[in-house]
Amino acid sequence: MVRTMLLTCAVLSAVVLGGGWRLTAQAAPAIVAQPGCSETPAKAGDDKAAEGEECSPSIDRAIATAKMNAALAYSAYLDGKGSRATADAYESWLRALTGEQARPIVPLGDSSVRGTSNIQKFFWPYEQINSNYCGPATAMTILRFLGPSTSKTPNKQGVRDQLTGVPETDQEMLATPFWLATARYGQTFWGEKYMPFTLNSWRGTRWYIQSAAPGLEGGTLTKEQALAAIRFDTDRSYPVAENVLYSNRTYYPAGFWPGVTYAHWDTVYGHYQQNGKQIVQVGQVYHDKRLPFDRFQDVDWDVHWSAIGGWHGLVW
Numbered sequence: 001m002v003r004t005m006l007l008t009c010a011v012l013s014a015v016v017l018g019g020g021w022r023l024t025a026q027a028a029p030a031i032v033a034q035p036g037c038s039e040t041p042a043k044a045g046d047d048k049a050a051e052g053e054e055c056s057p058s059i060d061r062a063i064a065t066a067k068m069n070a071a072l073a074y075s076a077y078l079d080g081k082g083s084r085a086t087a088d089a090y091e092s093w094l095r096a097l098t099g100e101q102a103r104p105i106v107p108l109g110d111s112s113v114r115g116t117s118n119i120q121k122f123f124w125p126y127e128q129i130n131s132n133y134c135g136p137a138t139a140m141t142i143l144r145f146l147g148p149s150t151s152k153t154p155n156k157q158g159v160r161d162q163l164t165g166v167p168e169t170d171q172e173m174l175a176t177p178f179w180l181a182t183a184r185y186g187q188t189f190w191g192e193k194y195m196p197f198t199l200n201s202w203r204g205t206r207w208y209i210q211s212a213a214p215g216l217e218g219g220t221l222t223k224e225q226a227l228a229a230i231r232f233d234t235d236r237s238y239p240v241a242e243n244v245l246y247s248n249r250t251y252y253p254a255g256f257w258p259g260v261t262y263a264h265w266d267t268v269y270g271h272y273q274q275n276g277k278q279i280v281q282v283g284q285v286y287h288d289k290r291l292p293f294d295r296f297q298d299v300d301w302d303v304h305w306s307a308i309g310g311w312h313g314l315v316w
Contacts, residue, residue: 059097060192064209066094067316068225071232075224078107078231098206103236108270119145119237123269125283125295126167135180135188136171137285138265139198142239144170152204155179174198188265190216190243190312195265199241199315207238213313215245221313223305229316230268230280239283240268243312250306254294255287262286263311271301280304 070090076082095102106117114120123145128137144163151161155178163170175182179198182188188195192210199208211229212219233240246252247261256262270281278301287293308314 059206060209063094063097063206064211066090066097067209067232068211068229070094071228072225074232074235075228078109100205100207103238105235106237107235109231109272111272114270114272117235117237119234119239119269123239123283125267125269125285126171127287127293127295128285129167129171132186133171133175133182134265134285135182135195136174137167138241138267139174139180139195140167140170141267141283141285142199142241143202145239146203148203151202153201187263195241195243195315208241208315210315211313213309213311215310216312219313221309223309226305226308226314227271227278227280227301229314231271233316234268234270234281238316241315242266242268242308243315244307245311246307250310251299251303253282253284253297253299255284255291257288257291260288277301 070087070093073082073087073090077084077087091102094100104117106113108114108117108120123141125141126137126144128134140163144165149163154160155176161173161179172183174180175188177184180188180194190210190212196208196210200206211221211225213221213226230240242265244250244264244266245261246256246264248259252258264286266285267283268280269283272279272281279298280301282297282299282304284293284295284297
């Protein structure tokens with residue numbers, strides 16, 4: 001019998017269909033149109049209710065379209081199938097929409113420059129402090145790398161939270177209802193008002209978007225688009241958050257106990273090709289305490305896509 005380990009990313013249940021098992025996710029709170037914005041009235045006591053920000057789903061759609069176009073144009077340029085001018089034009093449009101300043105581009109797939117970018121030299125995945133805090137550990141990992149140390153957005157009490165670099169302190173803070181709400185729900189939900197809201201509101205831009213994989217109802221993210229997203233963000237030293245499924249139907253990273261199904265948040269911080277195979281670099285935040293912790297794991301893209309495509313997708 002397959003056991004399920006809950007890592008605050010999605011609660012799984014086993015459903016018998018036609019003599020086989022299918023994994024389904026329990027219903028999550030309603031997804032909002034943009035960070036801090038809900039298309040439906042917030043429930044009483046919901047700390048993530050909108051405050052002083054109008055709902056503009058059209059802006060979200062424009063940003064999502066601009067970012068995917070920029071990523072695909074950049075990926076085409078890397079593959080020799082598109083121009084740098086086109087890629088730069090799409091990126092300029094994206095940055096104008098998101099309010100994100102330009103960052104140096106280091107093509108991580110080029111062996112002559114690999115290891116010279118900030119993300120390769122300084123990125124550090126923080127281990128989650130308990131079995132439920134993969135979401136807070138992922139957010140802490142990304143924010144500690146990108147900054148700032150003080151949130152651009154004040155919390156419900158009007159206080160600007162701060163990162164200390166201490167996992168117990170930072171992850172407990174990010175797990176509060178205003179941010180990821182992990183402590184409230186026992187997991188970190190997929191949805192605009194959780195990981196994207198936290199990363200964007202902390203940084204004061206709209207850079208991070210979510211792209212849902214086919215494993216989620218209505219998800220359209222393809223394998224090609226997912227790799228383009230990873231190449232685009234990590235070449236600019238933006239870590240990618242991913243909501244993945246590790247199981248006997250996908251694969252098990254180092255440090256994960258075989259036979260357990262893990263619904264999980266972790267990060268991707270790089271990519272390269274080796275012996276004709278595409279490799280992605282996963283920044284891991286979890287390990288079974290019976291096994292060694294391996295923060296930095298290089299995984300064949302064909303293998304790793306199974307974990308993304310079979311679950312919720314990317315926040316990038």
